[in-house]
Amino acid sequence: MSLEIVESCVNCWACIDVCPSEAIAMGDTHFVISAKKCTECDGDYADPQCASICPIESAILDAEGMPLNPPGSLTGIPPERMEAAIKEIQLR
Amino acid sequence: MDLTVLDSDPVSEGEIATETDVKGCSAGACGSTDDQVSQLPESIREKVQNHPCYSEEAHHYFARMHVAVAPACNIQCHYCNRKYDCANESRPGVVSELLTPDEAVMKTKAVAANIPQMTVLGIAGPGDPLANPEKTFDTFRRLSAEAPDIKLCVSTNGLALPDSVDELSKHNIDHVTITINTLDPKIGAQIHPWIYWNNRRIYGEKGAKILIAQQQKGLEMLVDRGILVKVNSVLIPGVNDEHLKEVSRTVKSKGAFLHNVMPLIAEAEHGTFYGVMGQRSPDAEELQDLQDACAGDMNMMRHCRQCRADAVGLLGEDRGSEFTLDKIAKMDIDYDAAMKVRAVVHAGIAEELAEKEEKKARIAGVVVPQSDSSQGLDLPPVLMAVATSGGGVINKHFGHATEFLVYEASTKGVRFISHRKVDQFCIGDDECGEKESALAGSIRSLQGCEVVLCSKIGYEPWEQLENAGIQPNGEHAMEPIEEAIQSVYQEMIDSGKLNETAQPMEESVSA
Ligand code: SF4
Numbered sequence: 001m002s003l004e005i006v007e008s009c010v011n012c013w014a015c016i017d018v019c020p021s022e023a024i025a026m027g028d029t030h031f032v033i034s035a036k037k038c039t040e041c042d043g044d045y046a047d048p049q050c051a052s053i054c055p056i057e058s059a060i061l062d063a064e065g066m067p068l069n070p071p072g073s074l075t076g077i078p079p080e081r082m083e084a085a086i087k088e089i090q091l092r
Numbered sequence: 093m094d095l096t097v098l099d100s101d102p103v104s105e106g107e108i109a110t111e112t113d114v115k116g117c118s119a120g121a122c123g124s125t126d127d128q129v130s131q132l133p134e135s136i137r138e139k140v141q142n143h144p145c146y147s148e149e150a151h152h153y154f155a156r157m158h159v160a161v162a163p164a165c166n167i168q169c170h171y172c173n174r175k176y177d178c179a180n181e182s183r184p185g186v187v188s189e190l191l192t193p194d195e196a197v198m199k200t201k202a203v204a205a206n207i208p209q210m211t212v213l214g215i216a217g218p219g220d221p222l223a224n225p226e227k228t229f230d231t232f233r234r235l236s237a238e239a240p241d242i243k244l245c246v247s248t249n250g251l252a253l254p255d256s257v258d259e260l261s262k263h264n265i266d267h268v269t270i271t272i273n274t275l276d277p278k279i280g281a282q283i284h285p286w287i288y289w290n291n292r293r294i295y296g297e298k299g300a301k302i303l304i305a306q307q308q309k310g311l312e313m314l315v316d317r318g319i320l321v322k323v324n325s326v327l328i329p330g331v332n333d334e335h336l337k338e339v340s341r342t343v344k345s346k347g348a349f350l351h352n353v354m355p356l357i358a359e360a361e362h363g364t365f366y367g368v369m370g371q372r373s374p375d376a377e378e379l380q381d382l383q384d385a386c387a388g389d390m391n392m393m394r395h396c397r398q399c400r401a402d403a404v405g406l407l408g409e410d411r412g413s414e415f416t417l418d419k420i421a422k423m424d425i426d427y428d429a430a431m432k433v434r435a436v437v438h439a440g441i442a443e444e445l446a447e448k449e450e451k452k453a454r455i456a457g458v459v460v461p462q463s464d465s466s467q468g469l470d471l472p473p474v475l476m477a478v479a480t481s482g483g484g485v486i487n488k489h490f491g492h493a494t495e496f497l498v499y500e501a502s503t504k505g506v507r508f509i510s511h512r513k514v515d516q517f518c519i520g521d522d523e524c525g526e527k528e529s530a531l532a533g534s535i536r537s538l539q540g541c542e543v544v545l546c547s548k549i550g551y552e553p554w555e556q557l558e559n560a561g562i563q564p565n566g567e568h569a570m571e572p573i574e575e576a577i578q579s580v581y582q583e584m585i586d587s588g589k590l591n592e593t594a595q596p597m598e599e600s601v602s603a
């Protein structure tokens with residue numbers, strides 16, 4: 001039972017301070033969750049704290065590998081809209 | 093989340109206050125000059141007098157720096173993308189060097205020793221300083237003890253502010269800037285999609301309501317403790333523009349000493365909600381109208397440059413690259429010795445500012461003379477842009493200007509309105525292919541101005557400016573800005589340009 005931080009993490013330090021299990025640490029290129037220590041906040045909070053404060057969509061995955069904050073859920077930007085904007089910028 | 097704040101050192105503060113007291117005819121009474129600081133109640137004026145962020149005058153002399161020690165944030169703003177830096181106060185796309193409190197203290201002392209004009213240290217991000225209380229307060233605690241001649245300031249979105257007021261009042265932090273974009277949860281939900289509060293992520297109006305309540309509560313608590321509060325708002329056309337007038341009234345009635353309206357910066361490449369969704373930024377005139385409505389006579393933030401969270405130096409410049417960690421490590425700083433030098437430098441600046449003040453008072457005393465033909469007529473005010481690299485004089489080549497200061501000349505005198513950023517068109521000899529369109533860009537940024545004063549200007553831009561109805565003027569190179577503007581305005585009156593027609597410039601374009 002553990003969450004996972006993946007490389008889209010921007011190292012903003014927000015999650016490390018709110019983790020009740022001291023399961024988060026700075027890794028080589030981004031923050032990482034210790035699978036041993038992570039409790040998914042069970043018994044401490046209703047929601048996993050790291051995923052409740054993380055500002056980056058898809059940076060934190062659940063035990064099944066699914067993003068807890070899927071694209072569009074935090075920024076409000078519909079994913080198609082983001083893709084279109086990226087394409088347009090690349091064409092410039 | 094926003095700009096920085098702070099004030100002066102005790103040495104020069106005393107001197108300046110004295111000079112201003114003696115001056116008698118303050119700018120406000122004479123209806124001239126941009127020196128809004130002198131209109132403040134004395135207790136506040138003393139605190140902000142030498143602060144580069146509050147006085148157009150002081151910011152040419154005193155420098156500020158920000159240290160990026162606070163990475164985490166507890167809310168989301170639609171003008172911010174955490175993949176870069178905090179977009180509100182930083183130019184997005186440039187990632188700052190995150191410092192530990194120890195490194196921040198080292199850097200601050202190194203900068204203060206090398207740039208004695210540095211009087212103000214701010215923590216503004218890249219996240220929310222109060223969402224990183226340990227890092228922020230550790231830095232403040234150590235600086236209060238080790239570098240007592242530096243004033244401290246902090247900016248916040250306000251969510252954690254009520255919990256931080258006790259700690260803030262311990263560190264002699266007398267300026268706090270709160271970014272307040274709205275008082276209405278419906279509008280708030282369109283700007284701040286979620287907050288992190290009591291261990292949950294709270295979305296939409298519910299979250300916005302909590303944020304707004306915390307901001308107002310924090311504002312009241314700070315005012316109660318006698319801590320100065322400045323409020324920043326981001327002007328987002330169609331979202332909170334008209335509403336900002338109400339924000340202004342409310343925060344001022346609660347005791348904020350200043351309300352600073354800043355333009356939204358939104359480009360698709362920043363990856364922000366507003367950027368990607370095509371929300372437009374306000375144009376210069378729109379911003380000025382709102383600033384006029386919100387600030388009234390208190391326009392002392394018009395030179396606000398929306399600095400990065402790790403800016404170092406005078407406003408509008410960034411010397412951060414001279415003070416990277418590896419460079420600081422090689423510096424051997426004796427701060428006690430540095431403090432002595434700093435005191436001397438500050439006193440020198442105070443003297444120079446006081447002299448300028450006196451001179452200004454003299455100019456202000458001279459009512460703009462009017463020609464016989466214009467007597468009794470209501471002459472229109474004229475906006476003039478100035479190319480300057482500081483020191484209060486016209487000393488920049490038009491083609492090298494990265495920004496212009498805009499002043500309004502009228503029969504009441506000269507007042508500073510705003511600065512406007514431009515794209516440089518004269519980047520180097522190999523960039524000439526870009527020249528024409530970039531020049532058009534800087535002309536666009538001068539919209540509304542009838543005259544541009546600079547030290548020099550090339551033939552081609554001269555012609556194009558004239559075609560755009562903007563009169564270039566290189567005759568006042570190295571002259572003090574206000575005096576030059578006043579004499580140009582006088583020339584316009586004498587030549588009858590102002591009473592012939594309301595829009596003399598537009599006529600010449602269509603002709
Ligand atoms: S889910 Fe909870 S325990 Fe696990 S890393 Fe996140 S905050 Fe820590």
Ligand code: SF4
Binds near residue numbers: 010031053056059
């Ligand atoms: S909150 Fe998210 S982006 Fe920030 S450090 Fe943690 S995982 Fe990375």
